[in-house]
Amino acid sequence: MIEDNKQLILTVSQLTADIKRILERGIPRSWVRGEVSNLTLHSSGHIYFTLKDAATQVRCVMFRSSAQHLLVLPQAGMQVIVQGDVTVFERAGQYQLNVGQLQVAGQGELAQAFERLKKKLADEGLFDEARKRPLPRFPKAIGIVTSPTGAAIRDIINVARRRWPGIELVLSPVQVQGLGAARQIADAIAAFNEHGAVDLMIVGRGGGSIEDLWAFNEEVTARAIFGSRIPVVSAVGHEVDYTIADFVADLRAPTPSAAAEICLPDAREVAAQLDDSRARLANALVGLAEGYGQRLRSLRKSYGMGRLADLCGRKQQQLDWLADRMTRQSRAYLADRRHAVERLGSALTALDPDNVLRRGYSICRDAAGKTITRAKSLKTGDPVTAQFAQGRAAMNVNKVMP
Amino acid sequence: MKKARTTGFKFEQALARVEQIVERMESGEIELDQALSLYREGTELMAKCQAALQEVQRSITTLTRDSQGRLKLDASETEE
Incomplete structure (x- = not known):
């Protein structure tokens, strides 16, 4: 009987095609709010998750082409708003939301994620002041982990060159926002540690929204900074922006320019200090020589020296007296001898028979x-x-x- | 990129040594011949520091991985 109405019997494919047509044409592109669950990051770059509310759920897919623009990777439990088209995945007979854009629903959600990670890492001791390393006062080379095209790298180069013209700067170019940025930042930090070309690192980027800065609020970034053997200065956004990276870093700079200032002494100040040292050294030497001169003079005038002088004088006197005496004595002796000779001479004359x-x-x-x-x-x-x-x-x- | 660095010369150590010498000299508790040799050492170190301060500007280099995953340093065109 049913066989007779053959024109009414559909294949699964036909039915599915009808469903697909109705759903995809009938439901306009919409914004949907819900809680993320069952999140899967596929190696292809696509993201799969389920959006749910108290009573229902809908499967979602965000293809790589859209996912790569994500600033903040949604986390399970997070309230998000997505924009997407309802599509039908024919092979599974399932409808799903093909998500083009995804936003975390309000700052509250991000703030909560931030606080959760902050607490977790704080509990693990990643922010302990005791483990923060001192920065080298005169770094030989500074590694910079940031975007090669952003304002941050230009600011850092400008300030660094102004303060310490000879400084060697090594850039590890990374993406600072979007999916995968945190991983790149972490890898760059690890690469500097592996290579050992620098003795200090600046990790950061210029200002932006909290979503733009999110790569610096991710655990992988925080752990890379924590694991770095080389001291890290964080320089993310503007003065008011605090990220997880700032808490883990050995030092937080309010901006990238400030980071360059913190990392490098001002060559002109150091030159002035050198001049000052030079003057002090010369003064000290002169002072020292004067001090010794003074001591010498006062020694010369001292009682002991006086005694010595007296002693010398007395000895001199004695010597003079002895010399005089000797002269006198020898003169008298000679005269005496002369007389004796003369006397003998006359005696001899007297005896001469002639x-x-x-x-x-x-x-x-x-x-x-x-x-x-x-x-x-x-x-x-x-x-x-x-x-x-x-x-x-x-x-x-x-x-x-x- | 200028590769020739003053080998073995550590700016920070040199400056700290200069400070130490100045303080020692200023204390006055030092023998004159020792003071003279310290003065000489101090002025030599300061000349080296001065030279380091005037070291010419280098171009920026980049640290990247090649296709085999090996790290390499390259002079970069980033700097305008």
Whole structure:
């Protein structure tokens, strides 16, 4: 019977096609609010989840082309608003919402997610002040994890060059917003640690909405900063923006420009400090020399030195006196000797026989030439010779008168 | 990129040493010949610091991974 009305019998495909046509044409693109559950991130980049409220649920798919623009990855339990078209997935006979845009429903949701992660990481000790490392005062090279095209990198370069022209800056270019940005940031931090080219890192981006900054509120970013051996300065958004990254970082800079200022000393200030050191060093040396001069002078004037001078004076005096005495003594001695010599000389003169002869005495010698001193040694007739001061005379003894 | 860095010279250490020398000299409790050698050391370190301050500006480099996942440093065109 039914066979007779063949034109009324549909294939599954026909039915599905009808459903698809009716649903897809009949329901305009709509905004739907609900709670996320059963979230799956597929390796293809597509995101699958279920949107539900207290009573019902609808399957959702967000294809990679749309998902890649997501700033905040929805989390299970999060209230979101999605815009999408109802489509029918024929193979499974299921309708689903093909999501083009997804927003977290209100700041409250993000704030809650933020607070949840903040509490979790705080409990784990990721924010402990005790583990924060001091920044090197004069870094040799700074690694920068940010977008290569954003305002942040330009600001950092400008300020860094102004403050410390010789600084080596190494950029690890990353996407700072959108799905996968947090992973890239984490990988870049790890890469700097692996490579070891820098001794300090700035991780950040310029200002934006809380969704724009969300990559810095993700756990993977926080854990990468925590795991970094190299100190990390966070520089996310503007002064008022606080992210999870700021709490984990060794230091939070209010802006990227400020980060460059915090990381680098001002070369002009250091130069001034060097000049000051140079002046102080020279002054100290002069002062030291003066101090020693003073000490030298006061030593010279000291009692001990005076005593020494006195002693020297006394010794000098004694020496002078001795010298004088010696001179005097030797002079007297010489005079004495001279007199003695003179005396001896005159004595000798007195003894000279010639002198005696000149006074009229004569020497009488016998034939043998022997000086006759006694008449008794002569006999009458003996020849004798008389010597006078000038010449001699031979004679014979006439008479002996002993 | 200028690669030649003053090898072994650590700016921070040099500056700290200069500070130390100045303080030591200013304390006055030091022998003159030692003061002279410290003065010489201090002025030499300061000259090196000064030179480091005037080191020429370098271009920015980038750290990226190649297709084999190896890290490499490249001079980049990012800087205008």
